Amino acid sequence: KQEVTQIPAALSVPEGENLVLNCSFTDSAIYNLQWFRQDPGKGLTSLLLIQSSQREQTSGRLNASLDKSSGRSTLYIAASQPGDSATYLCAVMLLVGYQKVTFGIGTKLQVIP
Amino acid sequence: DAGVIQSPRHEVTEMGQEVTLRCKPISGHNSLFWYRQTMMRGLELLIYFNNNVPIDDSGMPEDRFSAKMPNASFSTLKIQPSEPRDSAVYFCASSSGLAGGARSDTQYFGPGTRLTVL
Numbered sequence: 001k002q003e004v005t006q007i008p009a010a011l012s013v014p015e016g017e018n019l020v021l022n023c024s025f026t027d028s029a030i031y032n033l034q035w036f037r038q039d040p041g042k043g044l045t046s047l048l049l050i051q052s053s054q055r056e057q058t059s060g061r062l063n064a065s066l067d068k069s070s071g072r073s074t075l076y077i078a079a080s081q082p083g084d085s086a087t088y089l090c091a092v093m094l095l096v097g098y099q100k101v102t103f104g105i106g107t108k109l110q111v112i113p
Numbered sequence: 114d115a116g117v118i119q120s121p122r123h124e125v126t127e128m129g130q131e132v133t134l135r136c137k138p139i140s141g142h143n144s145l146f147w148y149r150q151t152m153m154r155g156l157e158l159l160i161y162f163n164n165n166v167p168i169d170d171s172g173m174p175e176d177r178f179s180a181k182m183p184n185a186s187f188s189t190l191k192i193q194p195s196e197p198r199d200s201a202v203y204f205c206a207s208s209s210g211l212a213g214g215a216r217s218d219t220q221y222f223g224p225g226t227r228l229t230v231l
Contacts, residue, residue: 043222
């Protein structure tokens with residue numbers, strides 16, 4: 001059974017700092033890995049999707065890396081802003097006849113102005 | 114497109130009552146997922162539909178939970194009878210990914226229904 005762990009559970013940083021969120025998964029036979037953002041009382045928004053054959057993806061100030069063999073991914077946020085405050089979830093997808101996604105609990109990020 | 118639509122956004126009910134949550138997926142998407150989110154367990158997949166057919170319901174906690182998808186634009190998740198431990202946020206998501214792994218695609222989430230069972 002796929003298990004996804006995210007560390008840390010919560011993080012508070014001053015505005016402008018670069019930061020790294022970590023995700024680890026137990027079954028390396030993944031199809032892809034996604035990072036989502038969740039704002040309070042809202043649904044999830046996809047930030048970056050990395051296919052299993054890729055090593056990283058970038059979007060603006062966000063960079064996600066994937067090391068499938070070691071079962072790890074990181075989400076790097078450069079020059080953090082208060083608007084980045086949210087919960088970030090890591091999700092891994094297996095293909096078991098369909099796109100079965102397992103989510104981590106998330107990292108709650110607070111960027112202090 | 115309006116995105117995935119869920120109703121109601123909030124539901125407060127008493128133990129033993131029937132609860133029905135509703136979802137309208139994005140038009141053209143053929144995959145629909147129901148998830149439950151709690152502080153302790155995070156997001157858990159309850160059931161997955163492909164082309165209106167339930168494919169994997171192994172995450173449905175017990176017989177009190179049932180889900181239907183009568184057509185491509187509507188799905189319901191019903192809890193009968195409801196219990197306090199069912200209190201959670203229930204999300205519906207849809208995607209255009211094809212079964213069998215022909216193509217993967219991101220899942221688009223609705224805003225969720227926050228259920229409180231007293």
